[in-house]
Amino acid sequence: MTPRALVLALGLAVAGALPSAADPLGDALRGAELFERQCKACHQIGPGAINRVGPRLNGIFGRRAGALADFTYSKSMARMGADGLTWTLETMDAYVKNPKALVSGTRMNYRGLKDDAARGALIAYLREFSDRPQNIPEAVPTARRSDRDLDPAILALKGDPEYGEYLSSECTTCHQADGSDQGIPSITGWPEEDFVVAMHAYKQKLRPHPVMQMMASRFNNDEIAALAAWFAKLD
Numbered sequence: 001m002t003p004r005a006l007v008l009a010l011g012l013a014v015a016g017a018l019p020s021a022a023d024p025l026g027d028a029l030r031g032a033e034l035f036e037r038q039c040k041a042c043h044q045i046g047p048g049a050i051n052r053v054g055p056r057l058n059g060i061f062g063r064r065a066g067a068l069a070d071f072t073y074s075k076s077m078a079r080m081g082a083d084g085l086t087w088t089l090e091t092m093d094a095y096v097k098n099p100k101a102l103v104s105g106t107r108m109n110y111r112g113l114k115d116d117a118a119r120g121a122l123i124a125y126l127r128e129f130s131d132r133p134q135n136i137p138e139a140v141p142t143a144r145r146s147d148r149d150l151d152p153a154i155l156a157l158k159g160d161p162e163y164g165e166y167l168s169s170e171c172t173t174c175h176q177a178d179g180s181d182q183g184i185p186s187i188t189g190w191p192e193e194d195f196v197v198a199m200h201a202y203k204q205k206l207r208p209h210p211v212m213q214m215m216a217s218r219f220n221n222d223e224i225a226a227l228a229a230w231f232a233k234l235d
Contacts, residue, residue, distance in 0.1 A: 025089070025121075025123055026119075026120030026121035026122070026123065026124040028121065028124040028125045028128055029121075029125075030121040031123070031124050032125050034118060035122060038110070038113070041053070042108070043055070043057050044057070045058055045126065045129050046058070046129055051070065051071045054108060055071040055073070056068070057126060058129045058130070059130050060087050060092070060126060061088065061092070061130035062086065062088070062130065063086065063087055064081045064084075065077055065085040065087065066078040066079075066080065066081030066082075074105055074106060075105065075185075076103050077103050077105075077107075080102065080103050080207070083207070083208050083209040084209070085103075085207070089123065092123055093120075093123060094206050096113050097112050098112040099112060100197060101197050101198070101201045101206065102201060102206060150197065154221050155193055155196060157221060157222060157225035158225065158229070159192065159224075159225030159226040159229030159230070160226045160229065161226065161229040162230075163223075163226040163230075164226035164227045164228070164230025164231070165230045167219070168227060168230055168231070170218070170219075171215075177234065179234065179235070187231050188231055188234045189231070189234060189235065190228070190232055191232060192228040192229060193228075195227065196225060196228050199224045199227075199228075202215070202216035203216045
């Protein structure tokens with residue numbers, strides 16, 4: 001153990017919150033260090049944790065997104081919770097890797113943690129403060145499924161906005177083309193990558209809304225790219 005890790009471990013032990021490094025998800029001690037560097041500015045976890053810029057993270061696993069009554073969430077996070085998004089190993093892994101994959105309008109100013117081992121360590125640490133729940137349905141080997149990763153070639157597709165306009169009637173049945181928000185989030189002016197990532201998260205059933213899962217499943221990769229190009233250009 002490095003001197004820094006030893007100091008951190010001793011500090012956690014004094015606080016009564018020493019994590020176990022022997023978690024099959026990853027090294028929880030390393031996760032504690034990652035939390036200190038990347039998360040602590042906005043979030044607290046452990047004994048005495050309170051809400052800060054972001055909500056406290058005690059008991060996060062098994063909890064519905066946007067569920068803490070004493071914290072004001074973004075409209076996007078509250079909507080995802082209303083849709084049924086619950087924090088499990090799989091959804092937390094996807095969110096930490098790329099927050100916008102699950103919650104497009106999240107206020108969390110974090111670009112994501114791409115390294116699988118580092119992400120597993122951080123999640124192992126977070127789980128220490130959720131009573132290490134046994135009812136999380138995902139087995140450890142499937143918590144970071146490679147088939148969930150979006151092929152970079154999909155993100156590299158250049159969509160045809162004219163074709164996207166033709167397809168857009170599938171979307172504007174519910175979403176307002178003028179960008180107004182009438183109980184359904186606006187998708188006008190979205191960055192193309194955010195649109196593509198969100199649609200594929202519905203296709204993979206990471207995002208829980210059943211109607212959107214059905215709609216996304218009807219579009220192929222080129223059609224999603226075309227829709228992204230069309231909505232991105234609308235003011």
